[in-house]
Amino acid sequence: MSNFTTVNEFLLMGFSDIRELQIIYSFLFLLIFLATLLGNLLIVTVTTIDRRLHTPMFFFLRNLSVVDACYITVILPKASINSLLNSRAISKSECVAQIFLVVFFFYVELTCLAIMAHDRYVAICHPLHYTMIMSPRVCMQMTLTCLLTGLLYAGFHTGYTFRLPFCQSNVIHQFFCDIPSLLKLSCSETFSNEMIIIASGLGVGGGCFTFIIASYVGIFSTVLKFPVKEDQRKAFSTCIPHIIVVLVFLISGFYVYLRPPSVSTSIEDMILSVFYSVIPPFLNPIIYSLRNKQIKESVQTVIKRTIFFLEDSKNY
Template sequence: MENQTTVNEFILLGLSSDPQLQILLFFVFLVIYLITLVGNAVVMLVIRADSHLHAPMYFFLFHLSFVDICYSSAVVPKMLVNFLRKHKTISVTGCFTQMFFIFLSATSEAFVLSVMAYDRYAAICNPLRYVRSMNKNVCRQLVGASWTVSLMHSMLNTVPVLKLHFCGPNEIGHFSCELPLLLALSCTETIANKISLLSSGVIFGVCTFLLMFFSYFHIISTLLRIRSAEGRHKAFSTCSSHLIVVGLFYTTALFQYLKPKSISSVILTEVFSIQYTILTPMLNPLIYSLRNKEVKTAMGRIFLKKQ
């Protein structure tokens, strides 16, 4: 080890080495990033500005939009810079920092989505106790717990990486610093890191998935007991946007990490990474604003006031 050089920076190979294609990709992902920032910021501002949206469901939507901004900002800015650079490098400290915020944002997104599922369960299955069971203190505690657990998960997987030694090669075949790719470059033993990543991912993933599964199991059971078709549609309409967002997030993330080695490829990995780290944060505010009448009405009220 004494004769080996310590790596001071990593090279992110990115999506392409073709200069012309990189310029095109720069503008494509710049537009996506701007839509993500503006879309989520508008949702947050509308929820804060309109008193009709001061309800638990929109309180959680506010935090989901904030998480989406953080998630996209952890990856895209560096990605855009590298599209314009010949040497696509990132410092070791910068790489670890990016990895930390990717973990934090991804875990927070999963927990906030689970909390939103529980909120819909409380609203549809126990409507008479909803106001008391989902009061402001409970909502703040649920969001605070989501961020706390996400921070613990992020530190659990990031801090041990600081003790690893990287002596080359230093090329990461991706557009961002993800832990499995970093572990493959380490010169020291990484079995403990892999066990920590797998066990924490399974525990937190199963917990969030089960919370959503049982919430929607009871929601569907309750909806089936509603005799009126109009009543069922009205109740389910409050869940449809959330179900679409959950489907986008979990389908791509699960396939990314659980796909068989026989169909593993760099291109496929990058495509699914783009989906859940870049496209999903952009689509979330569009899904909630376009499919939610209350959000669209609130936007109309705010827009008319400014005329």
């Protein structure tokens, strides 16, 4: 049995076995990755350079952009290279690292979205106490709490997953390493793992979701009292896309992680995993930041300064 329980390499699945489609998927992943990276790095740059954006709201937007850039970097480059080279192999150490980072960034992204919802709730519903409630010290403490608890959360789930022996197969039916796909490969009892995933998923995910919904309910109840309809429209047009992204992020993640591994299907899981691993980092810069008037003005200013600097350097 020991010969079957020692797995040093796994094989990932692709979206297609046709070579031409593999190349197309590879370049599509690469374009999405570059666009996501550019959008998030742009947000980080302008919110750091422009002192007018040194407020709690943009502090959390900057944190979200950093998390999104790291989150998609963990997943898409490897998938893109595998499709381009027609290679499916990933070492066990790489798989361990990928699972740890995916779970960590998923957790931090979710808690960051909850904090951002709370920030908007305080800003709209308690504007007079906003600077006191969301002080720089409180913002930093909340951020550090998310990071530290995320490390513990990811470390526990990664360690508890890889304590299992794998002997059924080394083929992971997913385009990156994730826990539900690995549980299918174990030749030992995985009931405790499944229960822990469900309990922690409902506890963390359900808690954050409830907190986000409660925050937006408070926001909407306050917005409906605004005397000017245009202010109501602006508030709703800002909040509703946020809620949609959160719902897509959570529902797809819950559906993949909280189902028993025995009833899941590979292609369905791969498609759904795109909705919680690729789509949110790609859309967040657009929905949370680039639609914001202050961000757009700062981006234009930074671009103009960059062009002026390049032209001045060229003339010099």
